[in-house]
Amino acid sequence: MKLLMFRHDGESRLGALRPGHEHEVVDLSEVAPDLLAVIDAGERGLEHARKVAANANRGLPLKDVTLLPPIESPRGNVIAMGRNYQKHAEETATNGDIKPPTIFTKAITSITGPYDDIEIDPSVSNQLDWEVELGVVIGKRGANIARRDAMNHVFGYFVLNDVSARDIQNGWGGQYFKGKSLDRSCPTGPWVVTKDEAPGPGNLALRLTLNGVIKQEGNTADMIHPIDAIIEWASKGMTLLPGALIATGTPDGVGFARKPPEYLKVGDVMETEVEGIGALRNQMVAAKVGARLADHSHRRT
Numbered sequence: 001m002k003l004l005m006f007r008h009d010g011e012s013r014l015g016a017l018r019p020g021h022e023h024e025v026v027d028l029s030e031v032a033p034d035l036l037a038v039i040d041a042g043e044r045g046l047e048h049a050r051k052v053a054a055n056a057n058r059g060l061p062l063k064d065v066t067l068l069p070p071i072e073s074p075r076g077n078v079i080a081m082g083r084n085y086q087k088h089a090e091e092t093a094t095n096g097d098i099k100p101p102t103i104f105t106k107a108i109t110s111i112t113g114p115y116d117d118i119e120i121d122p123s124v125s126n127q128l129d130w131e132v133e134l135g136v137v138i139g140k141r142g143a144n145i146a147r148r149d150a151m152n153h154v155f156g157y158f159v160l161n162d163v164s165a166r167d168i169q170n171g172w173g174g175q176y177f178k179g180k181s182l183d184r185s186c187p188t189g190p191w192v193v194t195k196d197e198a199p200g201p202g203n204l205a206l207r208l209t210l211n212g213v214i215k216q217e218g219n220t221a222d223m224i225h226p227i228d229a230i231i232e233w234a235s236k237g238m239t240l241l242p243g244a245l246i247a248t249g250t251p252d253g254v255g256f257a258r259k260p261p262e263y264l265k266v267g268d269v270m271e272t273e274v275e276g277i278g279a280l281r282n283q284m285v286a287a288k289v290g291a292r293l294a295d296h297s298h299r300r301t
């Protein structure tokens with residue numbers, strides 16, 4: 001099932017693409033208010049959602065609804081992998097020094113919708129960059145999860161663009177957190193594909209185009225630490241909650257590693273795609289970063 005959140009009459013609602021008619025959205029608000037509630041309801045909740053989606057005779061045209069982030073307020077910061085693809089680790093090497101994968105987090109306030117504009121504010125950053133990634137939604141709580149059990153903790157998959165402010169990422173001692181956490185800089189979605197319906201996550205093509213030009217092309221088969229290993233490591237001595245999100249890393253082709261470096265400009269359009277999961281489309285706009293979050297009507301906090 002492809003579960004999503006959409007805006008209807010000024011409210012955010014749970015929905016799903018109608019099975020067999022994926023140009024339509026079925027309203028699932030009778031099942032649950034949002035995806036976190038479906039995850040919390042376990043297999044029974046998912047079964048209920050499946051039944052309502054399958055029995056719907058028609059839905060709203062997908063092109064007419066505004067899609068929201070599938071999980072706007074995940075349980076905890078987004079857990080993210082850095083340098084998890086070999087060629088990307090190589091392209092980011094300084095003085096030939098290839099660093100191993102790392103783990104960091106992104107503030108939940110960085111999350112935005114699949115087709116939302118992303119703000120550029122030169123007083124905040126002049127070096128915004130792109131990163132196509134496969135996102136993982138955790139479905140079951142766990143700590144010290146063994147690698148062989150790890151995939152049982154996965155609820156589903158989505159597409160994520162880990163837009164990064166390189167000047168901030170490398171400022172103040174080079175800690176990733178703030179450079180990866182600007183407000184509404186991280187598009188997610190367009191939906192969460194549940195694990196039962198998703199293609200095997202170990203061999204999916206990833207692609208990012210900028211204004212129609214391919215910048216990144218990779219495959220999840222090239223992850224240094226695959227999803228089960230990430231879950232094992234991330235959960236070591238640290239509980240992963242249902243509704244937590246993981247960004248699994250990006251392949252090579254990011255802007256700052258290009259010669260000369262390339263950064264996002266006002267008017268640029270990024271299309272960010274993971275095979276069998278979906279595609280995001282986001283335009284860069286000039287705006288004051290941080291000004292919109294507080295009055296964002298569908299945010300519940």
Ligand code: MG
Pocket residue numbers: 080081082131133162247249250
């Ligand atoms: Mg990344």
